[in-house]
Amino acid sequence: MKMDDRDQPNSDEPQKLRDALRRLEKERLFVPGTVDEAMVRAAQEHFGQKKDVEAEESSPVPVEALVFHSKLKPVKIDPRVRRWHKWLPLAASITIAATIFYFARTGSALAGDLNRDGAVDVIDAMLLAERVERGERSGLSADVNNDGRIDAGDSEEILARAVDLERSGS
């Protein structure tokens, strides 16, 4: 049979069937809302969601809403994005590790620890006083008293912290 001939009536088909199919095409089927509701309920029972249906009965939800949910389509993820997804855990791990490393480094560099021996003591105060006296204030991150400038006051502050009885390690 040719493709163009497919709409042509086939003489082999029974006449009754042909008539029935023609009627079906002409008639519009009306499916009442109760049928939809029954189908949804049956489907939910079938998938073990009877409890949800009972809950819905106690707080009725419009059938339209259920139909709407049933029509939700799965979200399609762009393949290009999906390619990046597998790198996300690695990127997150690197970010976390870098953050921990950064804070560990900055934490170990105590404010006023000029000789980087891990302790803020009288020697740091002396080193700072010497540098301030020589006018070497650039490159020093020793504004210990946070007054916006590096001067003898910072050296005094370091000394005060060194002898503070309530500081840890004293």
Added chain:
Amino acid sequence: MRFLLAAFFLLLAVVAPRAAEFAVYDVYIDSGTEALAAYQLKISDRRAAVKILSVEGGQHASFANAPKFDEKAIQRDVIKVAAFSLAARDKLPSGRVRIASLHVEVGPGLTPDWNAIVQAAGGPGGRKISAEVSISKRENQ
């Protein structure tokens, strides 16, 4: 009668509360042959027999001023003192030198048991040096 009086006064001398003693304890640092430019000490009394009243400077010109200390140490038996000098190497002390003195009140009948630790000692330029600390009571006040 005389015997009774003597016994009474003897008993009084033993039982009567003794007054607290005021004393000065000199703090020495021995840096050997190294010039001492900075020190930081922690001094405490293991017996808690003293109350620190004030701190005095040392004998050497570079450390003649009273060292830095925490005001909270006053009336307590523990203190941290620290000082530095920016003087030239030949103006700095070496060997055993008195760097500070502690004026204390000693509890009646008690003798302090000092525990002194050198937390930091430095030479010119901030170089760390080793030093020993000792404390002795000043007798001729």
